[in-house]
Amino acid sequence: MALTPSFACPCGSRQRYGDCCERFHLGEATPPTPEALMRSRYCAFAMGLAGYLLETWHPDTRPSSLGDLSDTEWMRLDILEHAQSGDSGRVRFRATFRERRRWAVLEEESRFVYREARWVYQDGVPNVSRLKPGRNDPCPCGTGYKFKSCCGLV
Secondary structure, eight states: OOOOTTSBOTTSSSSBGGGTTHHHHTTSSOOSSHHHHHHHHHHHHHHTOHHHHHHTBOTTTOOSOOOOOTTEEEEEEEEEEEEEETTEEEEEEEEEEEETTEEEEEEEEEEEEEETTEEEEEEEEEEEEEEOOOTTSBOTTSSSSBGGGTGGGO
16 A cells, blocks of 8 residues: 555554554654554555564564555554553554455554663463454444445445
C-alpha cells in the first residue's frame, strides 16, 4: 500500500501520514513513546514495510523474516491502554484486519524497552478471534456505516 503524505495515517491518529508515522518510516525521527512506536509499527504492517518492522524489533526476540505481508489488509487500530515506566513500556491494542473475505481481530498487550536511545518492540502475546459481521452490523473498519453499505460491498 503506497501512501502520500497528505493521506490519513493508517495508525488511527487522525493526522496526515506526512505529519505522523512517515518521519519514523523514513528514519528522520524515532518514536518518542511506546504508543508512538506501536502506531508506527501498525502503520508499517498496513503498508508492508517489513524492514521497518524488523528494525524496530528487539534483536533478542526478532524473527529472521516476516514472510509475505500482502495477504492481510489492516483496517483499524484501537489503542486500549498504554503505560511507560523508566526504560519499559506496554501498549494494549486491538487491530481489525481482513484476509481475503475473512475478518478478524488481533488483541495484544505488547511490551517495549528503551534500548540504544530508542524504543523497540520486545514481545507480546497475541489473541486472534474471527469476526462474522452481519449485513446490518456496523462495519468493522470503523466508518460507522452498516457493513452492507461499506466493506460488505467488496
